[in-house]
Amino acid sequence: MKVRVFVYLKKGVLDPQGKAVEHALHSLGFNNASDVRISRVVDLHIKTTEAEEAKKQGEKMARALLANEVIEDFYVEVSA
Amino acid sequence: MKVRVFVYLKKGVLDPQGKAVEHALHSLGFNNASDVRISRVVDLHIKTTEAEEAKKQGEKMARALLANEVIEDFYVEVSA
Amino acid sequence: MKIGIVVFPGTNRERDMAQAFQVASGQAPEMLWHQQDNVDGFDLIVLPGGFSFGDYLRSGAMAAHSPIMRAVRQFAEKGGYVLGVCNGFQLLTEAQMLPGALLRNAGMRFLAQDCHLKVEGRDSVFTAGWKSGAVFRAPLAHGDGNYTASRDVLDRLEGEGRVAFRYCDAAGRVKDDDEHINMNGSARSIAGVLSENRRVCGLMPHPENLTEEILGGTDGLPLFSGILEALG
Amino acid sequence: MTAASVDLDLARSFGLKDDEYEKVLTIMGRTPSLTELGIFSVMWSEHCSYKSSRLHLKTLPTKAPWVIHGPGENAGVIDIGDGLAAVFKMESHNHPSFIEPYQGAATGVGGILRDVFTMGARPIANLNALRFGDPSHKDTKRVVDGVVRGIGGYGNCMGVPTVGGEVNFHHSYNCNPLVNAMTVGLARQDRIFLSAAAGVGNPVVYVGSKTGRDGIHGATMSSAEFDSESSSKRPTVQVGDPFTEKLLLEACLELMATDAVISIQDMGAAGLTSSAVEMASKGGVGIDLDLDHVPQRETHMQAYEMMLSESQERMLMVLRPDRTEEARKIFEKWELDFAIVGKLTDSGRITVRHKGVVEADIPLGPLADEAPIYDRPTVAYERQPPLPVPADPCGIKMALCRLVASGNGASRAWIWNQYDSGVGGQTVKRPGGADAAIVRVEGTNRGLAMTTDCTPRYGQADPYIGGAQAVVEVWRNITATGAKPLAMTDNLNFASPENPRIMAQFVEAVKGIGDAGRALDFPVVSGNVSLYNETRGDDGSVTAIQPAPVIGGVGVLEDVHKAVGLAFPDAGEILLIGETEGTLGQSLWLKEILNREEGAPPAINFEAERRNGDFVRGLIQEGSVTACHDLSDGGLLLAVAEMAMAGGVGCTLVAPPTDVAAHAYWFGEDQARYVLVTTQPDSVIKTAQARGIPVHRLGRIGGDALKIGADVSVSISHLRELHASFFPRFMGDMRDDAPVVHLDEIS
C-alpha cells in the first residue's frame, strides 16, 4: 500500500520557514498571500494489502520517527 | 481561498533525505517500508473567492519561488 | 574521571570536543560508537556537534533512536551527567531528555559567527566554571538553533533556574527581538537549558572551539574546567 | 531508452567532432556500440582529455624538492615537514552552478573533497573562488544565494572548515558564474594512495552511493558553451548528499589505515568510465567490469547509462584479494554499498558486460594515446597602453567610501558567516583575519597558510599579467602571514579555445603563471581547466567571460604562533614596503569611480616580489611585525582601511608625496607592496635600506578615525557600516527597519 504521512507544525508553534516564504512572496509582489505554513510529506510503500494495517503502521512510524510530537502533529493517508 | 502547493522531487532525482529516513525506519524495525520520498507542502491563503484565480496564483508562486523546477515538480490544490 | 564522546554517523565535532577536554584536563576522552548499547563506568557522556544522519528529516531525530541513546537515557536517569552541544542539544530534545525543540534559524540561513552568552544556570556543573551572570564569547555553527517550547515550559525553566545560557551582547544585554544578539530567534534568547536534576545540559554554541589563545581565545574553557573541577 | 543507432549524427550530438569520430571507427575497426561511443565521447571531452590545453600545461613548473606528487594524480602532494604532507587541488563547477546554483556548488565541493581524500588525506580546509554577474543582473542574486548556501551546505555537513576564498562581480559572468572550490588535506607521507591499478586478477570494488541516472553527459556539458537551449540540458543536474560523503570519507580513511588498498580513484566527471579507464591505463593493465553487480538506484538501467552516470559520492578501488572481506566489513559498518564489480586483466582492454552481453570492448592504449590533442591557433593579443592618470572626480574620502561600499570592495562577512570556519578545532586565522587563512596541523606546532586569488580585469587587458599577477598575489598573501609559500594549484577558467583570441588569452596566462612560478620557486602541483565559459545570446552573439586563471596556494609556518593577521593592533607605526608609482590602469578605483576598465594593468616585477616578500616574511618570523597586509585591489588606502576596520581602531597617515597625484598614490595598484605595523620602525627601516628594499613611513595607529594629514577624516565606525552594508542589502536580508546607509549622506 502507498502511505502518505503529513507532518505539520502544531498550531501556535512559530514556523520560521513559513514566515520567510511569506516575506519572500510579498517582495515578489504576491501581496495577497498570507498565513503561509510549510509542512513535510513522507511518502512510502508498506508491504501489506490491508489499508487498516498500512495506516496503523504509518502512524507508528510517525510517532516513532517522522514527527516530533513536541512541536508537530501528523495524519496518515493510505491508497492502493 | 486556501491553497496547497505540493512540491516533490522529479522522478529519478536522488532524495538523500528519503534514503536516510528509509534506513532509519529499517533500523527501528519497520522492515516492510520502502520507496521513501520526502516532499514539501506549502499551505497558504490567497485573498480571492475565485478557485480558478487562486489556483493560477498558486502556480505562479510555485514557479517563482516555492518549487525549484530544475529538480522538482509541483501541483496545486484549492479549497474554500 | 571518565568521559565518553558519542560518535554517530555524520557527527563532526567529536575531535574538537576531545581536544577541549584534553586542553582542560590533559586527558583524552574515549570515543563511543553509536551502535554501542552500554555506557557503564563513565562519569560524563558528551553528545558533540555535527550533522548526525545528515540532519535529514529533523536535526538529531534519527540519532535519537540509535542504540546508544537507550543507554544514555538510563545513565541519565541514574543521575549520570550528559552534555549535548549543538547537534547534541538537538538530539537531547528529540530524545525528550530536555524540553523544547530547535527550529530553523529565524533568518533561514546557517549561522557561523561568534555570539555572546550570559551564564544564568544555577547549581550545575555545566555553569560552575563561571560566576553567575558572567558573559563570554562562543562560536555558533548551526542551521536549526531556534529554541522553542510552550509558555508553561519556558516559565518553568526560568522559574527553576534551568536556563543555563542566554544570548546577549558583549555588554551582557539580552534582547529577544534583536537579530544581531539573539541571532537564531530563540524563545526568550535561550541558548542552553538544564534538565530537572541539572545533570543534563544542552546548548547550541561551541565553547569547545574557544579553548586556546592560538585559536582565538579561551572564553569557552570554563565549561570544561568547571565540569572537571566539580566532578573531580 | 530506445536503442539509438550509432552514426555520425549521434556522435556529433555526443560532442565528438567529425574527425574524432573517424578516429573512433579506425580504432574499433567497426561501428562502436552506444556504450562504446559514450565512453569515447566522455574520455575525449575537453574536461577529461584536456585536448586544447595539454600542450600548454606541460610548460608549467611542477618540480621542487618539497613536491611529492605533481599534476597527474587526483591532487598535488607536498612535504610540509614532520613526515606529513599537504594534499590539495582546486576544481570548477561553473556550468552546473548557473543551472542549479545550490546543487551545482554543493556537488563541486563534494567532488574536490573526494579528490583529496582519495589520496589518503583527511580534508582540513575548504576555500572557494567565486565570480558572479553584475549585481544588477536578474540572475545574480539567485546565483549568489544558491552558490553560497550550497558551498556551506556541503562543507558544513562534512565538518571541513571553509576558511577562505574570494568573490567578484562582473557583467561578463552574468549567465556564466565561476565556482571554483579548493580543498586542502593532511596525510602521512608514507600513506599516500594513488590511482594506478596493479595486479592482474585483483578485484575491482565499487563503494559509496548507488548509481542513478544523474548527470549523464555532465563531462561533455561542462565543455560545451551555454546557449539559450541550456534549459533542455537540465535533467543532468546532480543532487549532492554530504552525509553519504562524510560516511565515505570516514570509511575510506579507516580502510586506508589497513593495507588492503592497492589503488583508488574517485568517480567524478564521467563516473565509472573515467575512473575505470584511468586506473587501468595508468597501471598498464586491462579491466573487466560486470555491470550486473553495480549498485543501482533505479530500475532498468542500461550499460550506457551506468557507464556515464555522474551520481555523486562513489569510489572505485583495487583491493588485495585476501582483504576484500575486511574491507566489506568497514563499509558495512558505515552503511555504504560495497560491491566487487570486476577484475584486472592482462588484456589491455576495457571490457564491459551487462546481463551477459558484452556492451563495450575497447583497447585502452589507443583510447588514451590517440585522444585528440589540439594546438589551437592564436592571434597576437592586443594589449592596452598605460593609462594616463585620469582626473579625480570625487576626492579621496568619497572614493574610499564608495570602494568599501561597492560589491567588489565590500566585506564578505555575509558570505563567510554562513560557512563553518572553525570546525575541526584548528583554525588559527579565520576569513577576514589575515591575507591567507591559517590552519594548525593537528598535534603539531605547525601551521598551513592557504589562499586563492585572481584579478580578471588584469587578465582581460593583458592575459600574461593576469596569470602572473594571480600567482604573485597568492604568494604575497601567504607571505604576509609569515608563512613560506610552497606550491600552488590552478583553475584556468576561459571562454572557447576555438576562438583564437581566447586561445591567446589562455596561452599567455599559462606563460605568466609559469614564469611567476619559476621566479618564486612556487611550482604548480595540481589544477583544473574550465573552457567554453561563454554565453550565446538569442541573436547569436557570444559573451565571453573575463579570463580567470585562479590560483590557490599553500604555505607552511614551522611555528604557527608566529603567524600575523591584518587587523591593526591598538598601537604601532605603519610602514609601507615596496615602490608606489600610482598605476590606475584596470584598477578597482577606475572601475568603481569612473566605471572604466582601461589601460595596462600594473607591471609585475618578480625580483621585487621576491625581495620584498622575503624581507617581510623575515621580519614576521623574527617577531618585529604585529600586523601585515599585502596591497591588491583598491591599493594602499583600501588596504589600510581594511586593517583599521578589522582592528576597530583608527590611524593618522602622512600626506602623500607631491610627485604623484593623490588619488593615484592612494588607489593605484602597483604590485610587490605590503603595509605592516611594527613597534620597532627605526630598526626595520634601517635593515630595509641596507638591503635596498623600498620602505616608507606611512603613519601611526590611534584614534577612532582614518585620517590623512589634516585633510581627510572618516570614522572607522562609519567605514565599517558602509563596508558591511552591501551584501545584506543586496541579498535582501536587511530588516525593513534597518538603517540604510546612503552614500549621499557622507559629508
Ligand SMILES: Nc1ncnc2c1ncn2[C@@H]1O[C@H](COP(=O)(O)OP(=O)(O)O)[C@@H](O)[C@H]1O
Ligand atoms: N568565497 C569566500 N569564502 C570564504 N572566505 C572568503 C570568500 N571570499 C573572500 N573571503 C575572505 O575574505 C577576505 C578578503 O577577501 P579578498 O578581498 O579577496 O582578500 P585579498 O585582499 O587578500 O584579495 C579573505 O580572508 C578571504 O579569505
Ligand SMILES: [Mg+2]
Ligand atoms: Mg583577493
